[in-house]
Amino acid sequence: MSFKDLYAVNRIRMISLLVLEFLTSGLIIGVSYINTYQITAIKDRKWQQFIFLITLSLILFIISYAGLNVCQYWIEKQIQQYNHQIRFKIVDHYFYDNKPHNAAQVQNRLTNDLNLIKDSKLAVYTDIPYYLAQIIFASIGLLLFHWSLLIVVLILGTLSFYLPKLLRPAMQAAALKLSQANKQYLDTAEKWLDGLSELKKFSVGSQLSKIMDHASDTLESANIARRGTMQGLAVLNKATSALLQFVLLAVTAILVTNHIVVFGVIVTVESFSSYINVSVKMLATELGQIHSVDRLNREVNADTAVIEHTGDLQSPASLTTKNVSVKFSNGKIIKFPNLNIKTGEKILLTGDSGSGKTTLFKVLLGKIKLHTGMINFKNKYGDDINIDKAKIGYIPQDPILFPDSIENNITMFNSKLKNKVLDYVKDVSFESDIRKMSLGLKTELNLQKLNISGGQRQKIVLARACIHDDDFILIDEGTSAIDKKATLEILKKLLDGPYTVIFIAHNFNEEMYSLFDREIHLT
Known part of the structure; x- marks a missing residue:
């Protein structure tokens, strides 16, 4: 200045x-x-x-x-x-x-x-x-x-x-x-x-x-x-x-x-x-x-320095990891198994509390630095690519919402997607909730008073991830506040899509487990 x-x-x-x-x-x-x-x-x-x-x-x-x-x-x-x-x-x-x-x-x-x-x-x-x-x-x-x-x-x-x-x-x-x-x-x-x-x-x-x-x-x-x-x-x-x-x-x-x-x-x-x-x-x-x-x-x-960026950012479709570990300030080290996630694969990530499930997501998103190892992201053709981590679809345990309409929270202010919102609202079993709201998709979210439930918050971010056609989606307990019946319907439609999905969850029943291609259990 x-x-x-x-x-x-x-x-x-x-x-x-x-x-x-x-x-x-x-x-x-x-x-x-x-x-x-x-x-x-x-x-x-x-x-x-x-x-x-x-x-x-x-x-x-x-x-x-x-x-x-x-x-x-x-x-x-x-x-x-x-x-x-x-x-x-x-x-x-x-x-x-x-x-x-x-x-x-x-x-x-x-x-x-x-x-x-x-x-x-x-x-x-x-x-x-x-x-x-x-x-x-x-x-x-x-x-x-x-x-x-x-x-x-x-x-x-x-x-x-x-x-x-x-x-x-x-x-x-x-x-x-x-x-x-x-x-x-x-x-x-x-x-x-x-x-x-x-x-x-x-x-x-x-x-x-x-x-x-x-x-x-x-x-x-x-x-x-x-x-x-x-x-x-x-x-x-x-x-x-x-x-x-x-x-x-x-x-x-x-x-x-x-x-x-x-x-x-x-x-x-x-x-x-x-x-x-x-x-x-x-x-x-x-x-x-x-x-x-x-x-x-x-x-x-x-x-205030200008950072060069391009508007056409690549999104990964698959990844491999080798000898990945993280080290915390208290000296604790978490080691992760080598991963080979293929394009379009649906992975259920499980493990006891403290085994590093959420930490692994943060590593993949670049929020935590590697202590050892390497991560290679690939496109849908299997070629190694340099990606912008922002192009990875991520649904955290605590959904991130904005004080605006439900529609804008789903489209993230992209007016070209407005005509698709209803389709994705149906895919995440959110349609009946919307009908009960006097303003429907135009309902303004109040983040202080929380005028929607935890399950409705999760449905909004699930619809957001799907409508933007992210090739690679990380979901951390993304349906924990949604009832079992609705969760099953959401999983069927979500896992039927072309995206690569890694889903952290617990207490799933056998029918839900069967929807995934395989399970990776962290110890």
Whole structure:
């Protein structure tokens, strides 16, 4: 994420914004400059001149105030449009990178990380010309009063600018630590709150509190550490500001006493000092903030990189495996038998709990890395192919649905398949359920309130897998919530199709077993 890309969102708006900020800053300094002569006019009792100058000051102040509000609106609109583009790129990157992504991690990237970069980097970009303009116009004003005032400002301003760089590495580390802590907190919440019902069942709410408190403490500590680092930067800037103001006022007093500058300067020089002091301080702070998210910004840039992909993806029809095993973080190793699944074969995969049935599916889908061995996917002609794992039809134990209509959940938003939906609804014994719904296939799914049963959820994903003509389908307990009679009807139609199917199941009766070509039992 960069100023160049932010600028490219709407070039005309961005140029207008920068010009308006520069001019608005100049108007604010102009008001202070005019105040010098207002004070002098009062001293000399030139009331007509005073009224003219104060009226002019009021008009310029109103114009500058309106200009600042327009600038704030434009920059917010520019940043929001830019963030929209970034979010689109991140989602596109995650969709095509073929890597497993934790939901909490993705949420953190799309929300917290982008907001952190917005506040520390993007919003600051347009502040820089504003504060630079204040320094330039205030310096010109001081130069018009007397060159010595400008010299004092330049020397102490330079000192103010370079001192805060000492804290830059600490600010970078604090920003990255905050992002990681927030990511960890969201991940912890997702993992533990998903099992809230089980925790209630066994009355172990104290364990949940303990885990969440620990994650919350880590996040709180990261927030405090970052705030402390920024406070240190602020203290350093304030000390430098005090020195600048003292020296500037001392030099001004000497000049007024010797009648080198008009009397009004003794009052307004403090305003010029404040503008320069605040602008230098803000520039130093905000430049430090920009660099504080450098590492985080590089991570976001990596997640927006375009991944080359083709729209015509191959789907496997068969596979062979050899010496496949996986190793878990606790050191446990699961070894799988060598497999030779032929095109169109219907395999029933069985085994005791913990034997690795679901793990094998995750290995085939690329969600778990191999410890040893190799997997060869083949097309319907028996040729080895490189595949996109997304083209493997997969029905997990917990069906994945979306808050949209039943029809769209089956077609996955492919309008060309709508005329086939009813046929596949019948194939999975879902037709009678649909008739009972007032909106039929247009019924919107409510994922929070679960307005459909577990069996109906499974029927939807079964219809989805079949309607998309996947050549290779993995089904993990895909009918566990469906009654035996309906399961038998579904299996007859499903296993009569041309696809290659590996089906994990238990408690099937003999008639169901007989529908499969063979059984592979894991031990």
